[in-house]
Amino acid sequence: MKFSRRKFSKLGLMAGVGLGIPLGRTAGPVGRLVESATVTSPRVEQFEAPLPVPPVLEPSRTDETTDYYEITQQEGTVEILPGYETTVWGYNGLFPGPTIEARSGREVVIEHRNELPVPVSTHLHGGVTPPESDGFPTDLILPPDLSVEDLPGHISGTVAGISHGSKEYTYPNQQRAATLWYHDHRMDFTGPQVYKGLAGFYIIRDGIEDELPLPDGEKEVPLMIADRTFTDDGEMYYPSVDPSLMGEHGVLASTSFGPHTGVFGDTILVNGAPWPRMEVSNTKYRFRILNASNARTYELAIEPSPSEGNSFVQVGSDGGLLSEPIRHDKLLISPAERFDVVVDFSQYSVGSEVTLVNRRGTGRVSDVMRFEVVREEKEESEIPAQLAPELEFPSPEDAEVTRRFFFLAGVLGGMSTINGNGYDPERIDANPRLGSTEIWEFDADPAHPIHMHLVHFKVISRDGGPPGPYDAGWKDTVFLDGGNVRVVAKFTPYRGKYVFHCHNLEHEDMMMMANFEVV
Incomplete structure (x- = not known):
């Protein structure tokens, strides 16, 4: 049965009222509405901190x-x-x-x-x-x-x-x-x-x-982007109903965050540093970009844009390399998505300052980090026309089952739901057969990044048309800014119980999660 958005809006109201969930609760079957004071982080000068790179952990032993x-x-x-x-x-x-x-x-x-x-x-x-x-x-x-x-x-x-x-x-x-x-x-x-x-x-x-001649070594850099808010004494501020995280769960109500939207910070961190800067040469760099924010979606762009070509050349997505590179002038990246891209700084003269911006942000959260072109170097990398062998996606024609799931954020602080149900760790909502191919259709109201455990999938349509510009390759997380997305996946190689859920983490904690069991 396919539900209309109007019907699901009614279900959302039922989740907040008919099931006896007091307003303001962000997860679970009971709660209360608590207003929180506005917290603003101490002011930080942008583009002063050098970009840190997380250390690579060495194994304790190997065999x-x-x-x-x-x-x-x-x-x-x-x-x-x-x-x-x-x-x-x-x-x-x-x-x-x-x-x-x-x-x-x-x-x-x-x-x-x-x-x-x-x-x-x-x-x-x-x-x-x-x-x-x-x-x-x-x-x-x-x-x-x-x-x-x-x-x-x-x-x-x-x-x-x-x-x-x-x-x-x-x-x-x-x-x-x-x-x-x-x-x-x-x-x-x-x-x-x-x-x-x-x-x-x-x-x-x-x-x-x-074997690919992509940028490597110091020119292959992971970028974990996350937004946070800090108190006056520099501690992270998360608006938990119970800050001990051992009692009632959920977040406090506020004008800037809450049960419907999720938690948004006012300070952009990259690899744990606020609005950092990175010195680069006038050559190509490979960036593994991860949106690790709880709720914020970014539209990343480079300013000034290059005089020739595109700002980003995408070489990989969530599940690895693309078969061929894709060129973008901007990147829309929702929580948990990864984009593997190459940026060519040869378009900028030494002394240039190039800013990675967020066009979905306003004020200080419209900036992410800055690149400073400080030296000339010989280019030793390139982006080949063929990256990985042709990707062998499952065919929609082989699908045994089509399943439909509607993701609805909690109305007025009520429980968030999938097909009208809050999360139950014992309930099984889908039981694909091991080795089978299925089509899963996602509808969302309003916006949800949807993540499936175990499998990678291919996006086969968006709002009844072709996939969008950011849907290429193997995906495990797909962003629905409202509307509808259809994906095809093959359920292998393990039997057992897994989850799928919204990766807006406040929505997830508000019970927007479900189980599937590969049988």
């Missing part, structure tokens, strides 16, 4: 088939705003966390130890991962001194059960080279825990990519 890592999730103190100390919850106490560099076909095992005061669950976003290592929202790692009886609410529907103190995650990496990322995925509290710093890059490499 013939596997690289082993150890990561401790813990509090750390870092200087994000100049002159201020900020407490973060980070992987090894860092924000962003350390980068994991893996090889396609070589297994990675990561032991995550939890020294935070709250439960955690770690998801490798974009990973083709067995269900027990996928970071199911109730597969929690508890702090060593916390018992299940101390947890808020009832924890149910686990895939791999509850762990105490630590857990090993196994990633086979039987997939193409791609830019992935790992982040917290705890049910009801993903938003605040990612906001506090639990996010890091996970980059898979393979022989096909190794």
